[in-house]
Amino acid sequence: MDTTPFLRMSGVRKRYGGVTALAGADFAADAGTVHAVLGPNGSGKSTLLKVLTGVVAPDAGEVLLDGRPLRPRGPRDTLAAGVSAVYQELSLIDDFTVLDNLVLGVEPTRFGLRDPRAARARALPWLERFAPAFGGRVPAGERAGDLDPGERQVVEVCKALVRDPRVLVLDEATASLRRGQVDVLFEVLAELREQGVLVLFITHRLAEILALCDRATVMRNGADTATVTVGEVPERELVELMSGGAGAQDRPAGQAGAAARPDSGARPAPPAAPASAAEPLLEVRELSGARLHGVSLQVRPGEVLGLGGLQGQGQSDLLAALFGADRRTGGTVLLNGAPVHPRSPKQAVRAGFAYVPGNRGAQGLALGRPVLENFALPSVGRRAVLGAALSRRRELAAARAVAERIGIRYGSLDDPVSTLSGGNQQKVVVGKWFPTEPAVVLMDDPAKGVDVGAKAEMFAVVAELAAAGAAVLLGSSDDRELVEVCDRVLIMFEGRIVDEVSGDRLTEDALIAASMHITPADATAARGLPAPDREPAASDGGGRP
Numbered sequence: 001m002d003t004t005p006f007l008r009m010s011g012v013r014k015r016y017g018g019v020t021a022l023a024g025a026d027f028a029a030d031a032g033t034v035h036a037v038l039g040p041n042g043s044g045k046s047t048l049l050k051v052l053t054g055v056v057a058p059d060a061g062e063v064l065l066d067g068r069p070l071r072p073r074g075p076r077d078t079l080a081a082g083v084s085a086v087y088q089e090l091s092l093i094d095d096f097t098v099l100d101n102l103v104l105g106v107e108p109t110r111f112g113l114r115d116p117r118a119a120r121a122r123a124l125p126w127l128e129r130f131a132p133a134f135g136g137r138v139p140a141g142e143r144a145g146d147l148d149p150g151e152r153q154v155v156e157v158c159k160a161l162v163r164d165p166r167v168l169v170l171d172e173a174t175a176s177l178r179r180g181q182v183d184v185l186f187e188v189l190a191e192l193r194e195q196g197v198l199v200l201f202i203t204h205r206l207a208e209i210l211a212l213c214d215r216a217t218v219m220r221n222g223a224d225t226a227t228v229t230v231g232e233v234p235e236r237e238l239v240e241l242m243s244g245g246a247g248a249q250d251r252p253a254g255q256a257g258a259a260a261r262p263d264s265g266a267r268p269a270p271p272a273a274p275a276s277a278a279e280p281l282l283e284v285r286e287l288s289g290a291r292l293h294g295v296s297l298q299v300r301p302g303e304v305l306g307l308g309g310l311q312g313q314g315q316s317d318l319l320a321a322l323f324g325a326d327r328r329t330g331g332t333v334l335l336n337g338a339p340v341h342p343r344s345p346k347q348a349v350r351a352g353f354a355y356v357p358g359n360r361g362a363q364g365l366a367l368g369r370p371v372l373e374n375f376a377l378p379s380v381g382r383r384a385v386l387g388a389a390l391s392r393r394r395e396l397a398a399a400r401a402v403a404e405r406i407g408i409r410y411g412s413l414d415d416p417v418s419t420l421s422g423g424n425q426q427k428v429v430v431g432k433w434f435p436t437e438p439a440v441v442l443m444d445d446p447a448k449g450v451d452v453g454a455k456a457e458m459f460a461v462v463a464e465l466a467a468a469g470a471a472v473l474l475g476s477s478d479d480r481e482l483v484e485v486c487d488r489v490l491i492m493f494e495g496r497i498v499d500e501v502s503g504d505r506l507t508e509d510a511l512i513a514a515s516m517h518i519t520p521a522d523a524t525a526a527r528g529l530p531a532p533d534r535e536p537a538a539s540d541g542g543g544r545p
């Protein structure tokens with residue numbers, strides 16, 4: 001055993017007002033390993049790694065890198081020391097090209113480079129290496145704002161890699177990636193490990209820990225509780241470490257009622273049986289938009305319908321179009337048999353739609369506003385319709401009830417929602433819809449970054465909404481989630497529905513097969529056009545990570 005680890009953090013403390021983010025955390029990791037950092041939402045994972053990268057100044061504690069104390073005055077200092085990070089909050093500038101984003105802020109002296117052209121030349125190979133994650137293209141000259149969320153995330157990773165790190169911090173970098181993209185990332189990370197890089201990897205996905213990580217440190221209430229060698233503990237124990245009974249302790253005392261949650265936390269309640277005889281509650285006929293081409297589907301009351309397929313095949317576009325956030329260019333949407341055409345999210349809410357976006361920063365939350373206000377946003381439209389003005393007290397009570405149910409960890413409901421941990425922010429995005437009793441629930445990757453315990457509880461609430469008669473349309477980057485939560489899953493490709501998987505056929509393998517085995521001929525048949533000369537994005541896929 002090596003007694004002097006490459007990285008050692010000891011006694012790290014950080015408080016924000018009344019909230020203790022870190023309560024004396026210790027952490028040690030070796031070069032040439034992939035080291036997972038696990039724990040429930042709000043347990044201090046991001047804060048710990050932000051102390052390492054110099055983004056957060058700790059109240060107390062020490063960081064030793066390669067035997068030398070690291071006392072950064074900011075991220076620039078740690079970058080120079082070889083620590084590079086991808087944070088939960090994304091950092092790309094939409095109007096810059098991908099390549100310009102990659103070289104932005106690269107310390108020229110570190111490479112002895114003064115010439116921006118040379119920096120670009122250094123960045124380009126990373127984009128080429130990740131080409132399969134961009135569906136085979138190298139998007140160097142594309143506007144970052146035009147990429148889908150998964151692709152943007154891959155660019156973030158490239159941006160960290162261009163800085164040539166000795167320590168690479170990935171804070172839930174896979175949360176919005178689909179399988180093919182994760183495959184490429186994992187290949188690269190394995191190569192980096194071979195080269196002696198330390199990769200610190202925060203995730204809530206068990207499969208990723210098993211596939212990639214050598215060691216794992218579990219956080220709880222701002223402190224480390226265990227560090228294990230992944231191959232040496234049974235899978236069940238890992239799940240327990242990630243979630244088991246721990247959620248309750250990660251909430252302020254006032255919210256202790258939320259302690260009741262499933263043991264393993266891995267499996268949400270089964271979906272309500274669809275009333276197959278019932279008339280569809282939501283019917284979409286030949287819907288078209290910028291990236292949608294003649295989409296038709298039906299969802300019955302009580303049914304949870306999934307949207308699967310490779311990433312960026314129109315799933316998000318479909319959900320946004322139904323919510324009135326993206327323009328429709330054709331087609332009909334019927335709600336209970338009557339045509340609806342919401343031209344804005346506000347109109348959609350009044351019609352009975354709820355929408356959980358995949359990008360909480362841009363669409364889901366008013367980040368600078370208080371937690372309570374963010375809860376109140378969606379009910380405003382409904383309230384006006386119902387003519388019942390909610391008092392602040394009732395608003396508080398409703399927000400508290402939801403927070404307790406899905407275990408949202410916050411200091412005060414009056415704090416800006418931006419002070420919540422990433423997973424807790426996402427819980428607000430989802431939870432704020434629960435009291436509105438929507439007829440149709442549109443969800444775009446709602447469980448992104450949510451810990452396993454809360455995820456089970458969240459989908460249990462979704463199942464309850466369905467059981468109460470709502471129609472649920474769920475897009476997800478996680479095939480396992482689709483299998484567990486949905487009654488049927490539609491496979492999308494290039495803005496069209498090309499397949500449906502349901503009943504006994506609904507397994508992860510079947511979803512992968514249906515997503516990957518779309519031949520150009522299938523796609524052509526689906527749209528009634530001549531065969532494309534380009535291979536579909538499916539060709540990037542290898543084995544599972």
Ligand SMILES: Nc1ncnc2c1ncn2[C@@H]1O[C@H](COP(=O)(O)OP(=O)(O)OP(=O)(O)O)[C@@H](O)[C@H]1O
Nearest residue numbers: 016021041042043044045046047419420421422423
């Ligand atoms: N800037 C801040 N202001 C106030 N409180 C904060 C701030 N940053 C973090 N916190 C609080 O510190 C605690 C730990 O947050 P942190 O982001 O480290 O959690 P996490 O383990 O990364 O959770 P997640 O899995 O949800 O990302 C949370 O309760 C959070 O609300």
Ligand SMILES: [Mg+2]
Nearest residue numbers: 045046421422
């Ligand atoms: Mg975090």
